[in-house]
Amino acid sequence: MKTLYFDNNATTQVAQEVLDSMLPYFREFYGNPSSMHTFGGQIYRKIEEAREQVALLIGSDPDEIIFTSCGTESNNTAIMSAIETNPTKKHVITTKVEHPAVLNFCKHLSRKGYRVTYLPVDSKGRLEIDSLLQVIDDDLALVSIMHANNETGVIFPIEKIGHILKERKVVFHTDAVQIVGKLPINVKDLPVDMLTLSGHKIHAPKGIGALYVRKGTRFYPYLIGGHQENGRRAGTENVAFIIGLGKACEIATKSIQKEVGFVKHLRDKLENSLLSNCPDASINGDKENRLPNTSNISFEFVEGEAILLLLNEYGICASSGSACTSGSLEPSHVLRAMGVRNTAIHGSVRFSLSRYNQEREVDKVIEVMPEIIKNLRLISPFGQERLTGKGYAS
Amino acid sequence: MWDYTEKVKDHFLHPRNVGEIENPDAVGIIGNIVCGDALKLTFKVDRKTNRIIDVKFQTFGCASAIASSSVLTELLKGKTIEEAQKITNQDIADYLGGLPEEKMHCSVMAKEALEEAIKNYKGEMQPIEPQGRIVCKCFNVSEEKIRKVAQENHLKTVEEITNFTKAGGACGSCLGEIETILKDVWSTKEPIKIEARSIKKRTNLQKIALIQDILEREIRPSLQADGGDIELIDIEGNKVIVGFRAMCVSCPMGGITLKSIEDKLKEVVGEEIMVVEE
Numbered sequence: 001m002k003t004l005y006f007d008n009n010a011t012t013q014v015a016q017e018v019l020d021s022m023l024p025y026f027r028e029f030y031g032n033p034s035s036m037h038t039f040g041g042q043i044y045r046k047i048e049e050a051r052e053q054v055a056l057l058i059g060s061d062p063d064e065i066i067f068t069s070c071g072t073e074s075n076n077t078a079i080m081s082a083i084e085t086n087p088t089k090k091h092v093i094t095t096k097v098e099h100p101a102v103l104n105f106c107k108h109l110s111r112k113g114y115r116v117t118y119l120p121v122d123s124k125g126r127l128e129i130d131s132l133l134q135v136i137d138d139d140l141a142l143v144s145i146m147h148a149n150n151e152t153g154v155i156f157p158i159e160k161i162g163h164i165l166k167e168r169k170v171v172f173h174t175d176a177v178q179i180v181g182k183l184p185i186n187v188k189d190l191p192v193d194m195l196t197l198s199g200h201k202i203h204a205p206k207g208i209g210a211l212y213v214r215k216g217t218r219f220y221p222y223l224i225g226g227h228q229e230n231g232r233r234a235g236t237e238n239v240a241f242i243i244g245l246g247k248a249c250e251i252a253t254k255s256i257q258k259e260v261g262f263v264k265h266l267r268d269k270l271e272n273s274l275l276s277n278c279p280d281a282s283i284n285g286d287k288e289n290r291l292p293n294t295s296n297i298s299f300e301f302v303e304g305e306a307i308l309l310l311l312n313e314y315g316i317c318a319s320s321g322s323a324c325t326s327g328s329l330e331p332s333h334v335l336r337a338m339g340v341r342n343t344a345i346h347g348s349v350r351f352s353l354s355r356y357n358q359e360r361e362v363d364k365v366i367e368v369m370p371e372i373i374k375n376l377r378l379i380s381p382f383g384q385e386r387l388t389g390k391g392y393a394s
Numbered sequence: 395m396w397d398y399t400e401k402v403k404d405h406f407l408h409p410r411n412v413g414e415i416e417n418p419d420a421v422g423i424i425g426n427i428v429c430g431d432a433l434k435l436t437f438k439v440d441r442k443t444n445r446i447i448d449v450k451f452q453t454f455g456c457a458s459a460i461a462s463s464s465v466l467t468e469l470l471k472g473k474t475i476e477e478a479q480k481i482t483n484q485d486i487a488d489y490l491g492g493l494p495e496e497k498m499h500c501s502v503m504a505k506e507a508l509e510e511a512i513k514n515y516k517g518e519m520q521p522i523e524p525q526g527r528i529v530c531k532c533f534n535v536s537e538e539k540i541r542k543v544a545q546e547n548h549l550k551t552v553e554e555i556t557n558f559t560k561a562g563g564a565c566g567s568c569l570g571e572i573e574t575i576l577k578d579v580w581s582t583k584e585p586i587k588i589e590a591r592s593i594k595k596r597t598n599l600q601k602i603a604l605i606q607d608i609l610e611r612e613i614r615p616s617l618q619a620d621g622g623d624i625e626l627i628d629i630e631g632n633k634v635i636v637g638f639r640a641m642c643v644s645c646p647m648g649g650i651t652l653k654s655i656e657d658k659l660k661e662v663v664g665e666e667i668m669v670v671e672e
Contacts, residue, residue: 303430305396305456309406323430324456329496329533329556329563331430342428346454379412379460381434381452382427 050246059186071198082142152285153294162191264292422511431455532564
């Protein structure tokens with residue numbers, strides 16, 4: 001069965017060009033970039049080329065880029081660096097809807113005696129700047145706010161927040177894992193001190209990430225050891241993956257403008273059709289300020305895991321905020337922070353697209369989804385009255 | 395992704411007996427949409443034979459909740475009320491070839507819907523609120539339910555309680571309390587598991603003593619509670635021969651009971667143990 005992949009906010013397919021660029025660095029050019037001999041030393045230049053490619057995608061200087069093992073490491077590094085370089089300050093601000101890589105690290109800090117403020121969001125998942133202004137104080141070591149939300153795709157006003165924090169000289173980190181490669185961003189216009197990006201969300205492999213650290217930002221390494229990455233991240237470079245990330249960034253830089261339109265067209269077609277063909281369905285998140293590839297839809301009276309497994313029968317991959325899919329028994333912390341009704345959280349499904357999706361794949365989802373929802377509602381003790389109502393009249 | 399058995403997938407993709415019986419003799423409703431799962435069970439009983447002649451379900455929930463409900467209806471068909479009463483959540487899980495630990499609460503939900511339906515059938519008042527003090531406020535789980543499920547399923551850890559009842563699975567503020575309840579439940583019967591595991595090499599006599607001990611302390615009381623019983627006939631090497639007594643003799647769930655006894659003995663004594671009927 002062919003896989004119809006609509007889970008690109010979870011991970012993406014490695015681009016063929018990316019894989020091709022990596023392969024020589026496993027068996028042919030396997031040297032250590034720190035070595036004195038040419039065989040190893042020549043690799044160093046390749047890493048610097050990759051650094052330039054990453055820098056180009058986000059508009060930074062190459063030496064502002066540190067390669068890490070993943071988005072989580074970049075996030076942990078950024079937060080710990082701000083903590084280490086501001087030893088007297090004990091307050092951290094983040095949001096209730098961050099990725100666990102930030103959220104759980106902040107919980108860890110509060111166990112260590114730090115005060116953490118979790119900013120709320122409104123029913124459309126939007127951050128209110130006022131709530132941030134109210135909690136800024138002199139004790140603030142760091143503010144870490146994601147650029148775009150992984151579950152809903154809602155984009156936060158990082159530029160606006162950055163200007164506010166710059167005035168007050170507060171360290172500002174943004175987890176930009178979900179927006180990089182999906183929408184053009186440029187750190188020249190974005191007043192952030194640190195920014196996280198991840199390879200496997202932009203068609204590079206899993207196991208490689210990067211942290212942008214603006215020149216002049218005080219920095220303290222998270223991994224301590226050798227002199228790699230200019231002493232900012234110890235550990236022998238993951239050469240092939242760094243080359244792959246560079247290549248993925250190069251492709252994204254070239255094609256991002258064209259892709260945004262294509263992916264958005266497919267997403268909108270999918271979303272509009274599902275909303276009009278499935279009764280009692282609604283969008284989670286601010287439609288106006290959203291990633292072009294993400295659609296989070298709640299289907300009332302049915303449970304997300306059941307929907308996903310039925311989609312799975314057609315090879316369709318998506319994800320859900322339902323409790324049953326989370327590994328814990330709790331439903332999505334993002335949708336709960338937005339105050340989405342429980343009935344709607346349990347039946348939420350996220351479709352996230354990429355440039356590799358095709359129109360006929362979208363058509364397939366549009367074809368099977370109304371029937372799946374209808375069948376699950378027939379099994380459900382809730383919403384029976386709807387079955388004879390609108391949408392199911394035939 | 396959950397590791398569901400083929401049987402779970404089958405009952406999820408092709409649920410049996412979906413719907414609601416008109417003018418049912420019994421209705422059992424459990425769970426609610428806020429908690430993430432709910433089940434409505436309806437059945438009809440032949441008043442002459444006292445047997446369940448038709449049964450249907452409606453479930454809001456994940457694949458394992460739907461599969462557990464479907465299996466429950468299959469197990470119920472043709473049974474007398476007395477026989478139905480003896481179905482345990484473990485029977486449902488066993489019929490499905492097992493459920494992931496974290497999903498055992500789905501089998502418990504099915505069992506609870508059955509209990510509610512039987513109460514309803516017998517004309518007993520259905521409590522509007524769950525009985526007893528609520529321990530887990532997130533999922534509305536009472537102390538009584540935690541104690542009952544712990545005893546019925548021999549649960550010894552807080553994690554197991556969460557897997558079977560959901561209690562403590564959200565905010566986690568009641569985890570300490572669950573631990574206290576568990577300690578109390580097992581205070582009179584120290585978990586055999588631990589002492590048994592600490593013995594690495596046992597003599598044959600020690601093994602026999604241990605098997606007898608588990609049968610006496612853990613297995614027989616739960617069978618007796620359902621009007622059944624079991625007798626240890628002989629132990630030949632690793633083969634444990636038992637005989638069913640009382641209600642167990644006619645119980646169609648005999649095979650499942652045998653399997654669960656074997657699982658328990660395997661867990662405590664060793665993987666090599668085999669349980670057979672005389």
